[in-house]
Amino acid sequence: MAVVKLTRAWREFKGAARLGFGADINPNLPDNDIKYLSGLLNECLGSNGGVISSKARLVEIGRIYCGLTRRGKKRFFRLLADNFDFDMDNVNTRIHALQTVGNRNEEERVNAVSNLYESLISPRYRILKKFGILENGFKFLVDMRADLLDISKNDISLNIIERDLKLLLESMFDIGLLDMNEITWNSPAVILEKLIAYEAVHEISSWKDLKNRLDSDRKCFAFFHIKMVDEPLIFVEVALGNGIADNIQQLLNIDEPVVNPKDADTAIFYSISNAQKGLNGISLGNFLIKQVVTKVSSELKNIKTFATLSPVPGFTRWLKEKLGKEGAKIFLDAELKEIKKVKHHSDIPETLIKMIDQPYSDDSGLRVFSSAVMRLAAVYLTQAKKGKRALDPVAHFHFSNGASLERINWLANSSPKGMKESMGMMVNYLYDVSSIDENHEAYAGSGTIRFSKKVRDLLRCR
């Protein structure tokens, strides 16, 4: 799955075969090889003093891991799960000790808590943590988790490792250890090629396209970890302009004239992409957006508005379900009347479902539904919930960050994907510094969603 590239340093370390390492390993990791590997892992747990051989041992484990097939990796994880779990007897002993101490003696209580805490850190966690000392060790662990996420989907019993690896990576990629850097056309090609590879929202089609996205009226920022300098962790693409953009094709068009950044008043976040599969679920996007807002607004005092141009990935799925259940009742009378003027004889819900399933690249057929559908999008985004969370994942992300829903744009993304998932609509979420924290509290606390007057009008219209 994920590819781990061992650097020269590792390969040459291995060369230190004088330590008895470098054996040929069957990539499916049969029992014999498991035994060898298990031995290495156990030695890692020994004293941590023998720096040199201990480093060589880690390199050897890394080398082996990188050569494994999917099947071999599964057996490797299995080994970690079964043989390097914490010792429940020990845990129980320490629980008992804690319970008998009570509050009698402060010092003893501290020790008892420490001891229990220690016993809950599994041996495999301790081993994996050591990889941080190797050049490329951080990348190795990130890619290992990418493998694990893929493999453990079908094997719930590996969750136990997943918990350890996530805990470890959360600590290793603590926000305090990250640097936010701007990426420009002056950045190394080795980093730029990763933008092309990882851009998840609106594909970068070529180096020329990339260069356009790094033009003087664009900005791109990424988090980097100091021990993974060639690897962006997450990056956001920003377009400077006047007014809040309402169409992604126009925004990405190479032939559009370049705006002088000093004349712009708005920054549009039009794409945010995780670049490391192995960091899934470790939330960095929120911090990134906030830091970009802070940085851009301090460098370009003229930028007053920060907003996104975002997809609505779950809308049509939700709409079809709703249409299936409630039929024409989802429309307001006025809307139905308008629609029937054009589509007199047809079954309106069915027609709409058909349009969703076989989308055009323009809105010719859809136009008659536009006011109804936009209202329904507003309903979907502000009222469709799963518990307190907005149902739409992108909406949930931005509402959690403290953004508000600013505007729903008709025919904002005419790509097949755009037409399919949201009938071409895109949405602007607004990051207003003065209300971000309050919005966040409201949403996190009670699920309250903030939206603009424009959206309110959409919801009210009848």
Next chain:
Amino acid sequence: MAVVKLTRAWREFKGAARLGFGADINPNLPDNDIKYLSGLLNECLGSNGGVISSKARLVEIGRIYCGLTRRGKKRFFRLLADNFDFDMDNVNTRIHALQTVGNRNEEERVNAVSNLYESLISPRYRILKKFGILENGFKFLVDMRADLLDISKNDISLNIIERDLKLLLESMFDIGLLDMNEITWNSPAVILEKLIAYEAVHEISSWKDLKNRLDSDRKCFAFFHIKMVDEPLIFVEVALGNGIADNIQQLLNIDEPVVNPKDADTAIFYSISNAQKGLNGISLGNFLIKQVVTKVSSELKNIKTFATLSPVPGFTRWLKEKLGKEGAKIFLDAELKEIKKVKHHSDIPETLIKMIDQPYSDDSGLRVFSSAVMRLAAVYLTQAKKGKRALDPVAHFHFSNGASLERINWLANSSPKGMKESMGMMVNYLYDVSSIDENHEAYAGSGTIRFSKKVRDLLRCR
């Protein structure tokens, strides 16, 4: 105690008084102010989403802390100890949950363990961890621990926080996050002045003295943390030369001719100093020495020998105690005979004790004792133990690292301190790459100490 310098960034953040921060605080932290602070700390524990005000809140807490007197700080720690401890009821609930799950269900067990683990992370730990996001946050926490170590000496009930802060710093200063950099006369003055300030073993008397220690036949290496770039964590000073040095004054003499590094065969570690009081007990020296050995030997193939020129800080204390208990019996007959030739009428043990207490800066009076005293030093270093550990702390450090005892040097440090603590003797510990790991294992396992033939001869002579 430790001084925390808030950078401009912090001060200006505070300026954001529009958030209601920046109140005048009494530096002794009376009840009223404790209440305000307690409120801030509690808010930190709330949602972590409101990035901006949450950051401002941390800065506010930092600002307050930095203004406190020792008494105020004690009250601050008291507050953390009493009000931000973990919740034992919660811990007990989760213990119960874990015990009832048993091994029935893997997923539930993982959750139960996770839950228990989480409950053992105290609220104060969570709050302090957040400081990592601030510019200078790492330095802030390190200096806070320096304060705490000082204050908690007299107040055992603060150990509970000490445990949290140490745990946190261990994770934040994981060896995988450190960079080893060479320090030269080309390094920024802001770093060099810290060498002068922190050198613990052989004081640096002036910038001129420092420049001499960074001359072309000297090297200095330090660990830095990427988030504390102006602050060395620990540094080691190395002298290149021919043969293993046996005298520190000569080695530090500015007027000694400079050796061409390409003609040297030996690297002497003549000083290793912790630069951060707040990182006491978080072991970095071992890694530093090993990395220096690796680096120097790869850059200068001509350097074949790595050794220290180290003090023997505990020798005279031990010797006096032994003399007190055993008197003249500690000498061999041959030794006594030699000594008596010169000191016929005197009480030998008493004479020696007097010499220890009122040391000369030369060895004129001591000379007659030299063979006895050197043998006793060898005994002290190789046989005096506390459990499996060598009694002498410097010896213990190097033996733990895998070094062996190479040589004991008479009149190697004629400074008052040197004369006082070890009668002028210094010691070479040898770092021989091919046996480091083995030595380490032997010492860590069974307390076995490795030494050279020279030392063996000293021990055997009678």
Next chain:
Amino acid sequence: MAVVKLTRAWREFKGAARLGFGADINPNLPDNDIKYLSGLLNECLGSNGGVISSKARLVEIGRIYCGLTRRGKKRFFRLLADNFDFDMDNVNTRIHALQTVGNRNEEERVNAVSNLYESLISPRYRILKKFGILENGFKFLVDMRADLLDISKNDISLNIIERDLKLLLESMFDIGLLDMNEITWNSPAVILEKLIAYEAVHEISSWKDLKNRLDSDRKCFAFFHIKMVDEPLIFVEVALGNGIADNIQQLLNIDEPVVNPKDADTAIFYSISNAQKGLNGISLGNFLIKQVVTKVSSELKNIKTFATLSPVPGFTRWLKEKLGKEGAKIFLDAELKEIKKVKHHSDIPETLIKMIDQPYSDDSGLRVFSSAVMRLAAVYLTQAKKGKRALDPVAHFHFSNGASLERINWLANSSPKGMKESMGMMVNYLYDVSSIDENHEAYAGSGTIRFSKKVRDLLRCR
């Protein structure tokens, strides 16, 4: 012709229209505008103290120049030629002064020489020199010379400026001011895209092709000027391998396995390209190759051989001419006999000329001629001269540098261009450090060309 990109700094400077600058200028520079420009140029010659307005004036001139058409530029150069020439009356006066001083008085003689020297530096030289102070000023002058070289081809009277501009650039791009940097996949895209644009010998077809040329068994070095950091001046591409490469397609093949640099014994210079048209005739290639040899051989001790894989651009032209004049006499009897075995009835010279004019992409038709043609190539490279210079420009370049002719390779470049200009042959020039200087002296002094035994055998064979 050459495009000058004014940076933001310039544009904004212009913004300082408060200085009365920024007028609309007709890009063909009619008389009216010439007058304005002439005024500006004259002001530049005034005192050099008014730094701020003087800088603004230069920016204004630069802005105007960059907006000109070819025709406008020609008028600009005309203006410099006619109105900013040195003053022959002044020169004559100073000649007279020098001649009357004689050797009477040393101090007066020095002054007289200085005065004459000064009078030979033209006003336009002094003006253009000032552009060095502007950001991008160096690039501006380089591009101006590119324009001038193009325009002056048809207008000999502009040579007078060409002399000044070349003199100026030679001084500004003195070898002592250049840095040789390695270019890797870690270099900024803004530099890498220039490799693609400027590669003159073997076109780089894509970013993927470029990445291959920067793989671990390849190296690329360029000269940079400190005031033109984004612009390589000249670059050379090197392939590491075993033995001297004899085929360019194979060498550039993306699918060839990568060699470990530590296992290679040879470095092949397979392309050297000037990146700045405006620096034509200012020789840098010689220095670049020597520095690369020094650098690579010090970093990779295993590389023992340095050679090129070079085109023979003038061969077929020379051969056709020779065939035209001398006909079949250019072949040795043995060669003719061999050829006639296959081509019995045909007119051999005519057949060969036809083959040159309509080359195949393989050597099927040529094969029968191969030994004759290779011998003739050896004759061409070692004996065809123009004065003491080798007729072939590439050969002349490498012989001047002190290289020797090592080998002639049959079917080494099957591209249309390669087949056309040298019937697919390429040549290796050897850079043997121990004889470079001597070879250079021999060639520079008496035009003596050094070649290998292999080439000697080719020449001798009959």
Next chain:
Amino acid sequence: MAVVKLTRAWREFKGAARLGFGADINPNLPDNDIKYLSGLLNECLGSNGGVISSKARLVEIGRIYCGLTRRGKKRFFRLLADNFDFDMDNVNTRIHALQTVGNRNEEERVNAVSNLYESLISPRYRILKKFGILENGFKFLVDMRADLLDISKNDISLNIIERDLKLLLESMFDIGLLDMNEITWNSPAVILEKLIAYEAVHEISSWKDLKNRLDSDRKCFAFFHIKMVDEPLIFVEVALGNGIADNIQQLLNIDEPVVNPKDADTAIFYSISNAQKGLNGISLGNFLIKQVVTKVSSELKNIKTFATLSPVPGFTRWLKEKLGKEGAKIFLDAELKEIKKVKHHSDIPETLIKMIDQPYSDDSGLRVFSSAVMRLAAVYLTQAKKGKRALDPVAHFHFSNGASLERINWLANSSPKGMKESMGMMVNYLYDVSSIDENHEAYAGSGTIRFSKKVRDLLRCR
């Protein structure tokens, strides 16, 4: 005189004794060694192709030069003067050629001019220029000129070389090749120690004093040449504050409170020092001050006023001379009357001269003269001239730069030097961006000096 430090690179190059270099040279350079050196210099003039041996030859010459005594250096310069001068016969031939061409043929004329120009560049110039290619070559030439300036003071016949070396350094240190960098406490010690060494105006007494001068309300800027990165060329020290400073001791006082740069409104240039004796007479100060004004005013919008706090080095000398010639007539009647109130019986001019010769460190005795002396200082600074130039060298420097005389400060420098050369007065020159160019033109053109109303009042008062 100046010390040239050959770097490792040079020393090791020399090691390449296989080229026959490295002979022992007598540091006084007797005839025999002169001959060897002369041979080397002649070889330098040969072809420039043999890069490797040619570089070695330069290093050899450099090594020899650096080992010479003052006497040896004089002989070295003598050699350059006598044997490497240009060829007057050749010059005359080319003059003749130019004169016969006339204007007949443009191309021939260009060639004739070029040829004459070339013939006026001396062989020694060509040789010295080559040193630019060596690491440290730029510093070598700068230090050589420092030597030469010292030696040629007593030997006018060496002027001929001085002209060449100055010409060369002017071209090598063209303003377009310099970088202005800020120097802070974060700068390398190797640079900071040079500030201490070179500060010419107000001595830096210690590293602590230096640190104070680099505090947050101070700034220091220097020009650097890219090929002399560890060597500031010229630096200026700036103090930020409120209002124009009038006392240097106060300004340098370590115990003065630090001003927040964002609250300051004025930048005071209180010291500007050349750091390279060998660049004397090559004017850089003007550019440096202008660039600092530009930089500081763009970074700190709050700084509105730029002025100096400058010494008046020639005042007392001028005053004594004037007193000698004109006696009491130099005082206005009103002034005399005032003075006589205190010093009734004494010879006023004589009293003042005595005070100048035996200055106090306070103004107790002087006070009575203050209004007369301040008026005379205004006269000295604005009216005492040598041709169009202001007599006072510091005044001339700032007036040339376009500054105006803003204020004369009584008791502004109570150091012995300050009391002695200007009776404790210091002066503020104002750099007002909007009038700098105009002031400069007025002064450069007609010697017109601009001054403030305050100064005008001083001059007018009677």
